[in-house]
Amino acid sequence: MKRIGIAFTVMLLAAPARGDDLLAGLSEDFISITSSFTGTDITLFGAIDARDPVIAERDIVVVLRGPDADITVRRKEPVIGIWLNSKSAEFLQLPSYYFVASTRPLSDITLPAVLARYQIGLANLRFDVPGGIAPALDPFRLAVIRANQRESLYREEIGAIGLVSGVLFQVRIPMPAEVPTGSYRAEAYLFRDGNVVSAYSAPLYIDKSGIERWLYDMAQQLPWVYGLAAVLLSIAVGWIASFIFRRPA
Secondary structure (H helix, E strand, O other): OHHHHHHHHHHHHHOOOOOOEEEEEEOOOEEEEOOOOOOEEEEEEEEEEOOOOOOOOEEEEEEEEOOEEEEEEEEEEEEOOEEEEEEEEEEEEEEOOEEEEEOOOHHHHOOHHHHHHHOOOHHHOOOEEOOEOOHHHHHHHHHHHHHHHHOOOEEEEOOOOOOEOOOEEEEEEEEOOOOOOEEEEEEEEEEEOOEEEEEEEEEEEEEEOOHHHHHHHHHHHOHHHHHHHHHHHHHHHHHHHHHHOOOOO
């Protein structure tokens, strides 16, 4: 019996320790856009299932990526006193929406190579162009980021995540009124000692509904009908306005 007890103790000591797990979820997985939509917020919440509470510091990074789209950026330059389009750059498969939040500055959490691998942070988004990546297009890349930041479509909240009791967290993600429709991907990463030890991923869908959905479908499937209806509606509105505001003779 004594030998069995000793052997059992040795087996427990030799068993590998289980790593930390990340448990997370979204407050909703579908957003419906109607005529009264002025933007909304979603919440990603979670907890760290810590196997060793006294182990090295842990960090959380949350990312929400919108549907990819090709983007063309044009630069205007003065030509004989007139501003005209001169140079341009085309970027392939850029996220139309991008949000990132973290517990600490990204450079303090992990190495630049890791951030680039997972495309974490606006500085680490991959700007692919036809034929490869061109460093000379940096001004165009920065222009895309600035334009999307002005529209609140690109957003960084570095250091905004707080861990309650070292394990609980939640992140509020703002979705502006101009948010693109399509399929989104919410991601959360648990870092420990600079390494990703656990991750979470879930889809989020944003789509139009009601009259917006009907008009969008018509514009895509019957563009000539949509265009004709828009012209007739403009004529009708103009005629009604002229009748209402017509001065008496």
